[in-house]
Amino acid sequence: MPRGxxxxxxxxxxxxxxxxxxxxxxxxxxxxHLTLTVIAVAGGLAIxxxxxxxxxxxxxxxxxxxxxxxxxxxxxxxxxxxLLVPYTGLGVVTAEIGLIxxxxxxxxxxLLVGLESVAPDVLDAADGMGYRPLARLFRVELPLALPAIxxxxxxxxxTTIGLVTITALIGLGGLGQLIERGLIENFHTPxxxxxxxxxxxxxxxxxxxxxxxxLAVPWSRGAAS
Amino acid sequence: MSVIxxxxxxxADPAHWSGPDGIPxxxxxxxxxxxxxxxxxxxxxxxxxxALGHYGRFGNVAINISNVGRALPSFGVLVIAFQxxxxxxxxxxxxxxxxxxxxxxxxxxxxxxxxxxxVKEAARGMGYRELAQLLRVELPLAVPLVxxxxxxxxxxxxxxATLAALIAGGGxxxxxxxxxxxxxxxxLAAGAVLVAALAMATELSLSAxxxxxxxxxxxxxxxxxxxxxxxxxxx
Numbered sequence: 001m002p003r004g005x006x007x008x009x010x011x012x013x014x015x016x017x018x019x020x021x022x023x024x025x026x027x028x029x030x031x032x033h034l035t036l037t038v039i040a041v042a043g044g045l046a047i048x049x050x051x052x053x054x055x056x057x058x059x060x061x062x063x064x065x066x067x068x069x070x071x072x073x074x075x076x077x078x079x080x081x082x083l084l085v086p087y088t089g090l091g092v093v094t095a096e097i098g099l100i101x102x103x104x105x106x107x108x109x110x111l112l113v114g115l116e117s118v119a120p121d122v123l124d125a126a127d128g129m130g131y132r133p134l135a136r137l138f139r140v141e142l143p144l145a146l147p148a149i150x151x152x153x154x155x156x157x158x159t160t161i162g163l164v165t166i167t168a169l170i171g172l173g174g175l176g177q178l179i180e181r182g183l184i185e186n187f188h189t190p191x192x193x194x195x196x197x198x199x200x201x202x203x204x205x206x207x208x209x210x211x212x213x214x215l216a217v218p219w220s221r222g223a224a225s
Numbered sequence: 226m227s228v229i230x231x232x233x234x235x236x237a238d239p240a241h242w243s244g245p246d247g248i249p250x251x252x253x254x255x256x257x258x259x260x261x262x263x264x265x266x267x268x269x270x271x272x273x274x275x276a277l278g279h280y281g282r283f284g285n286v287a288i289n290i291s292n293v294g295r296a297l298p299s300f301g302v303l304v305i306a307f308q309x310x311x312x313x314x315x316x317x318x319x320x321x322x323x324x325x326x327x328x329x330x331x332x333x334x335x336x337x338x339x340x341x342x343x344v345k346e347a348a349r350g351m352g353y354r355e356l357a358q359l360l361r362v363e364l365p366l367a368v369p370l371v372x373x374x375x376x377x378x379x380x381x382x383x384x385x386a387t388l389a390a391l392i393a394g395g396g397x398x399x400x401x402x403x404x405x406x407x408x409x410x411x412x413l414a415a416g417a418v419l420v421a422a423l424a425m426a427t428e429l430s431l432s433a434x435x436x437x438x439x440x441x442x443x444x445x446x447x448x449x450x451x452x453x454x455x456x457x458x459x460x
Contacts, residue, residue: 074428075421076384076460082401082417086228086410106456158295159458165298166388166460169405176300183304183391191308195301202296 015189025178025190030197033164033174037205039096040160041153044103051104052111053137062112069105077102077163081170095167102163103156110152114145143217150213154206161202165194175201231411232418241415246399248419255396255423258389259382262318266325266378271371274330278337278367279359287334291455294327299385299459307392317389324385325378328457332374335454336367365440372435373453379431383424385460397423 055061072080077098084094118141126140142149165176173180175194182191235241242248277287302323306316340363348362364371390398400416403409436444 071425073456073458074380074424076387076424077458078384078387078398078401078460079417079420079424082404082413083421086414102458109456155295155456158292159456162296162298162459165300168300169391169402176298179298179301179304183307186308188308191301191304195298195305198298198301199296206292206296 011186011188013188013192018189019193022190026175026193026197029173029175029178029194030201031174032172032177033161033198033201036092036095036099036164036167036172036174037157037160039092040099040103040164041157043096043100044107044156045153047100048104048107048111052108052115055108056112056115065108066105066112069101069108072101073105077166078169081167085170090171092172094170095164095172099160099163099167103160106156106159107149107152110148110155111145114148115141117148118144146217147213150209150217154209154213157205157209158202161198161205165198174198228410228414232414235411235415251395251397251399251419252423254394255383255386255398258314258317258321258394258396259379259386259427262321262325262382262386263375263379265318266322266382267329267375269322270326270329270374270378271333274333274374275337275359275364275367275371277330278334279363281338284334284338287330291327291331291457294324295457295459297324297459299324300388300391303385303388303392312393314394316392317386317394321382321385321389324459325382328377328381328453328455329371329374332377332454333367333371336370336374337363339370340366366443368439369435369443369452370454372431372438376428376431376435377453377455377457379427380424381457381459383427384420384458387420388460 051065055065075083080098080101081094084097088094088097122140122144123136126136131140164172164174165179167173168176168180175198178190178194182188182194240247244250274287277283299320303317303320306320310316310319344362344366345358348358353362386394386396387398387401389396390402397416397419400412400419404411404413404416
């Protein structure tokens, strides 16, 4: 079928000329993406560390804490953002309440797995050496739980990098903004490049965390779950 | 008036319970596309995960597929599928199937590979052939994790199907996306309630199904908090 001269333009998957003149756009998007991710994982750690330790210390807290965050985790992110918008508006607060809520489940669960896997003999030995409960926690139990904690941080980070794209719908999004732009303008380049960058960010972050784990916990070799 | 009473009023309005944009129709759309995606995904993922777990091969691949799946931004995958395949249910189905596969492969692999070698040997000793051993001994023992994979995928597919409204799909996501577009926060919140309720209902009904399918002999050993080999969230 012959095509008209002017209708012949086919949008390529990546328009390199456009891309080369719009690099700052992608840099800004990656910056926002990383900021949102770091806040979510750091906030998640700040909440889940004391919460997980408390749930480990007081066993009756364990199942209610896990059950509550399991429910939060089950709520689709778009629904959670939408439920929060009437109260916290469009923006960072709404996004982070959701993202932090999701990381807490992953981090608490892994912290508990780590603390529960410390051998009773080790605890006995620590007690025998005269460790007080708090010192035992910080000098024996938490270091032994580090591989599981790291595994949790890796999963939380990769998951959050994927979820940040959805915050485009509440005016943020990082790379998700460019995915949305590609959708609205029917323009492949921002869509494809942003999706690939989001996957790449997740994989690079995961590798960096593996590296950090090797340095911080040289006796563990990739305990992922 | 408070958001909550507005949402209650929205649900009480009979106009929202009929027609092409009514709750029943949107529910059918949402469940149909989700169920189809999980079924197709299971038909692809379970044989792979079960075979890898049975033979104890390529464990790294089976575990890492979830790591890779987690890194896929569901929003981007949906929009790319839309650009490749055009309007309609096909792009949504393709994207949802792709996101449904990883947790099912990983969980069924872990379930099968964790079957006690002594039990397998006993099955051999009792004269089970390989296929009978797999179907009558290993699979029943792996039911909790195989079902955990299906449950995890199903909840994520229901969640991701919400985003399908962005590429002109139906389902409860319509209320959220249209609510945002029209700045109708009541509709937005009502849609969010419906989506969250559907995700919970999916989790609960599949947990109930799992309880029925788990052989009586291993029910007592189960941990109080349902176990899964991977946490997985794409939307």
